[in-house]
Ligand SMILES: Nc1ncnc2c1ncn2[C@@H]1O[C@H](COP(=O)(O)OP(=O)(O)OP(=O)(O)O)[C@@H](O)[C@H]1O
Ligand SMILES: Nc1ncnc2c1ncn2[C@@H]1O[C@H](COP(=O)(O)OP(=O)(O)O)[C@@H](O)[C@H]1O
Ligand code: SF4
């Protein structure tokens with residue numbers, strides 16, 4: 001189990017011609033990833049999703065707050081120990097093209113971490129070879145076909161499966177999937193999502209799923225938690241189905257409204273509202289971060305920042321609006 | 333002599349081949365498609381299905397190693413573009429057909445401001461009144477919710493993905509083209525930016541009286557904005573018809589599989605099922621028989637040898653042996 | 669345990685690699701020509717001195733003789749065959765060129781990798797060092813050195829030129845490393861806990877191989893120009909037989925620029941240099957394809 005409390009991250013930017021300024025990518029984020037659970041973060045580009053995923057995977061530092069992995073706080077540890085803990089969290093990159101070394105065969109790619117693993121466990125070389133085949137079979141590809149090949153000889157979907165197999169070589173407890181299917185062919189996406197879902201069930205690994213396609217979050221786990229993040233703050237959080245069907249924060253409602261409706265199969269929800277103004281980091285951050293684009297803002301919203309309230313289904317808004325925005329099934 | 337009307341487009345039997353080390357392979361094989369004047373048509377399909385190639389053919393702009401090897405593209409007011417050459421062709425691009433390239437987010441020149449690029453465009457099309465062109469560009473950008481003056485003074489890296497996409501649309505429309513082709517206009521944008529771009533596309537389409545073609549791999553995007561929808565697979569249009577009908581009652585097995593593979597916000601999420609197999613590439617498209625048969629649940633004996641020809645069913649065109657005749661399950665079992 | 673579980677000969681890389689190289693080379697006739705030229709010079713460097721008696725025979729009756737069947741490029745001021753001079757001079761030039769290239773590339777790559785991969789303090793220190801190297805004025809230093817050093821061995825020559833020339837490569841390799849280390853596969857390797865040695869040696873270095881090989885070949889030509897230039901200018905004392913020496917003697921001794929008699933004597937080493945450069949340039953063209961499995965296998 002991994003928990004984060006009050007995680008903040010600011011990217012300091014050196015001033016350039018554009019008038020560089022610091023970007024607060026995360027402003028005190030709390031989260032908990034249960035063993036075998038599914039946690040999804042959604043939000044627009046630049047809201048801090050990738051930053052959070054990289055911090056959880058130990059690839060990025062954080063400024064303040066605490067990350068606790070299985071009861072061990074990370075901030076007190078020395079670099080080496082911390083790396084060892086973070087090894088239990090593996091990141092699946094968005095781009096399966098750059099995630100595999102083009103000059104190495106899949107066999108070479110999988111062999112390196114497995115050989116290390118074999119040494120740690122006192123296992124033989126043959127074990128590593130056997131394990132490579134086992135993992136590839138587990139992610140649904142034919143080891144005989146894939147192993148001797150270079151990444152460019154595989155399709156996008158196969159590559160992403162290899163990336164997942166590679167992450168599994170170190171027996172991780174959490175897989176961080178950052179937009180992991182957005183660069184994969186439409187007909188193959190569901191296969192990868194099904195694989196992640198399957199790994200949850202079979203290996204009991206948890207999945208931290210980062211996306212702006214909310215529907216895929218339902219697929220990974222309808223028993224999961226959904227976090228809506230805006231400009232580095234979690235503005236709504238709750239069970240996936242509840243947040244999708246009864247969103248209360250205006251930003252969540254905007255995100256849901258923006259999802260295209262499959263006309264012919266679905267009908268638009270009753271009230272869809274998409275902000276016309278674009279997200280701009282330079283907007284004021286004194287009050288509610290969403291105030292500038294929010295149709296319901298009041299004076300209070302502009303001076304005071306609401307914090308996340310509520311236990312099961314929480315939101316950070318002074319004027320929560322129950323609204324029906326999701327599409328409904330069209331009557332045949 | 334730009335006329336203000338939405339042109340119709342008739343693509344007939346279009347074949348485009350790419351030269352590869354193993355000879356010339358068809359990326360489009362005998363494609364037929366009609367864009368009704370004033371409508372928005374969507375083309376969906378997986379990577380490599382030939383969407384961009386078809387879109388480029390509308391301007392006779394397929395680049396070597398590719399070439400149009402057969403068929404015709406009739407555009408009202410222009411004639412058969414496949415036959416246009418030299419200056420006529422150059423004038424047609426931009427003046428009559430506006431094109432927003434795939435990954436328009438990265439297709440601007442990083443070393444020149446948007447305004448400079450606009451002036452280059454104007455000069456290459458012999459626009460006499462450049463200040464008027466700038467005014468028109470500012471108005472268009474303003475129409476799309478941007479500060480026109482500032483955008484024209486900006487370099488590519490100073491604009492966000494959504495802004496660049498809008499600049500792409502502005503450049504396609506500024507010469508008053510009435511046929512607009514958008515290749516993957518929202519790929520790599522987040523949901524809210526995507527919704528904004530789609531709204532703009534719809535509004536501009538209506539206000540200026542355009543015929544619009546949108547290429548996308550995202551069925552949701554097509555569903556949101558298009559009037560009619562063409563589904564491509566392996567260099568063929570396998571199904572085409574009014575969007576609502578195609579999505580509501582898909583007839584080609586590929587269209588059905590594709591729609592079923594979309595996780596949706598409503599309904600039973602467990603119903604989403606992956607399509608087995610993977611899309612063919614240029615080298616693996618079967619030379620004879622139906623190109624979809626390796627992944628098709630309805631495959632029959634005839635599918636292995638005869639490429640199904642598109643047939644009209646009311647407003648719909650479908651290319652599949654199993655459509656319009658009862659499915660013989662016994663035959664199917666043998667070949668799955 | 670059983671051995672039957674072994675993988676079906678995955679990627680017998682070595683054999684595949686050389687077969688791939690051959691395939692890449694065959695793709696363009698120009699590359700084969702390049703290989704032939706380079707091979708010819710390698711042969712001359714290896715066996716050239718064995719083909720002729722040492723010292724080379726002189727013919728006092730044929731000083732500055734015009735080209736003929738016996739002397740395709742004529743003879744020099746002592747009546748020695750120019751072709752023989754070029755052939756026997758190859759070894760020094762090539763050895764010095766190779767030594768220079770090995771040293772510049774080894775130093776440059778090593779320092780660039782270290783700086784780029786570790787960043788931070790390492791980077792600052794190493795880049796200072798690189799700047800320092802880049803500001804050393806090479807020619808004056810060589811002038812000074814030549815007063816105490818004879819450079820009879822081509823390896824000495826190579827060491828000096830190498831130590832004076834790694835800065836550019838170090839900078840380039842550093843910036844390549846900086847951009848590569850952000851790539852997904854390097855990040856994944858770090859996340860999996862693989863050793864730095866593995867990451868640098870097995871992941872980073874092969875990705876930069878075409879780049880390094882190209883630099884190496886270009887460094888060879890650079891070094892050849894440099895040393896030939898130094899000898900030609902008479903900056904270095906010469907007792908060895910060498911193309912630069914030939915040029916020097918042809919111009920300053922034979923007046924090749926004013927009289928036609930010494931012209932072949934001048935042209936022969938020039939031709940040799942140009943031909944070798946051409947050969948290398950033609951081969952460099954193939955490096956990208958050789959080290960990129962995608963381009964190699966197709
Ligand atoms: N320059 C080229 N040389 C060789 N083959 C090409 C070239 N351009 C495209 N192709 C091939 O033609 C086929 C159709 O390509 P096209 O770009 O039209 O696909 P697309 O449907 O637009 O795909 P995407 O969704 O990836 O943009 C593909 O198999 C592709 O590999
Ligand atoms: N390495 C970095 N240096 C500076 N700013 C960064 C860096 N990475 C991300 N940011 C900024 O932090 C914010 C959050 O980014 P990110 O986590 O990538 O968001 P998301 O994944 O939600 O799109 C953005 O404003 C982005 O520009
Ligand atoms: S706090 Fe106010 S401004 Fe912020 S989301 Fe709620 S209503 Fe809108």
Ligand code: SF4
Nearest residue numbers: 622625628635652653
């Ligand atoms: S023609 Fe045959 S194989 Fe092709 S889609 Fe129809 S039923 Fe399937």
Ligand SMILES: [Mg+2]
Nearest residue numbers: 046049050051
């Ligand atoms: Mg991101």
Ligand SMILES: [Mg+2]
Nearest residue numbers: 383384385434
């Ligand atoms: Mg395309």
